[in-house]
Amino acid sequence: MAQNPPALEARHLTRRYGTQPAVQDVSFALAPGETLVLLGPSGCGKTTLLRMLNRLVEPDAGTVLVHGQDVRQVPVERLRRGIGYVIQQVGLLPHYTVAENVAIVPRLLGQTDAWIARRTDELLTRLHLPPARFGGQYPHQLSGGQQQRVGLARALAADPPIVLLDEPFGALDPLTRTSIRREFRELPELRQKTMVLVTHDVQEAFELADRILLLDHGRVQQLGTPAELLFRPATAFVREFFAADFLSLQLRVLRLQDILSYLPLEENETPVNAYNSESTTISPTATIQDALQQFNPSFTATPPAPPQPVVWVRGLNPAHPDEPAPLTYPALMGAFARAAQQLQTA
């Protein structure tokens, strides 16, 4: 049986402006549901590459395939309706209400009023914009973060299998940005989507990407998982690009299960039978960052004293995989430090 084609594939894409190459010979293939983040310094070609995927920019050479089909063989309007597109400037129509903005593409596709009303309500609710309150409002009545969510709802309205996002959180202040990013990551609506997201924010890339494509001067420096780019940089550029954020990126990349063997379970001062239904529990697949946030919700790379003395992890103790085992903050930090040292010298 033939294998399913990638959901989205770029083959040897090149685009010049005058004699200046903006994107040079870039290739990747995404499985359905995968999130690729295009990362790199300003002017490295991220937006040009993204816009070639839905034919807002035509390549000088190379091909884009959607589910195995060359995009040049698909009428461009149909192609774009099958690919959601979210931009930093949001681009809501000012004289349309929130609900009307969200309904634009389904209306073009000839969906019934009842279908559109149901879908709009569902999406606005999921994006924390209660439709009774926000559906009838106009874009200028909303905050930047709320407008950004409407932009996302609009891109998702027709349920496209592919979504392209160009700096979707770029216009927001850092706090709003962090909370919207978390909502975005947890949105059930996006779990099945194949996504390509442009950012120049390294933390954002590590939080959202299955794989990262790091560009410099239009060329691929490395394509791989966040852990591969961090621990096995392909070039000096890749290494230097992440150097300033190295510690905090490690916290996002490493999971509890990766540092299991470094955790001194026998030195634990909390008895196993101290566990009860009120105890905070996390999964071994949680990142160190997520685990540290359980000890202290406002945790950043330099933590203040943790108010939560212990969290519980089921499956931490190989001898008793079904029982929650206590994890303390010093044990976690100590194990993380040992694991990180090992990985850097490996």
Ligand SMILES: Nc1ncnc2c1ncn2[C@@H]1O[C@H](COP(=O)(O)OP(=O)(O)OP(=O)(O)O)[C@@H](O)[C@H]1O
């Ligand atoms: N329409 C255009 N005409 C001429 N040059 C362009 C055009 N669009 C992009 N470029 C050039 O192509 C290069 C890549 O631009 P692009 O916008 O793709 O980069 P980027 O990585 O998205 O940058 P940023 O992070 O600053 O948005 C830049 O040197 C830019 O000046």
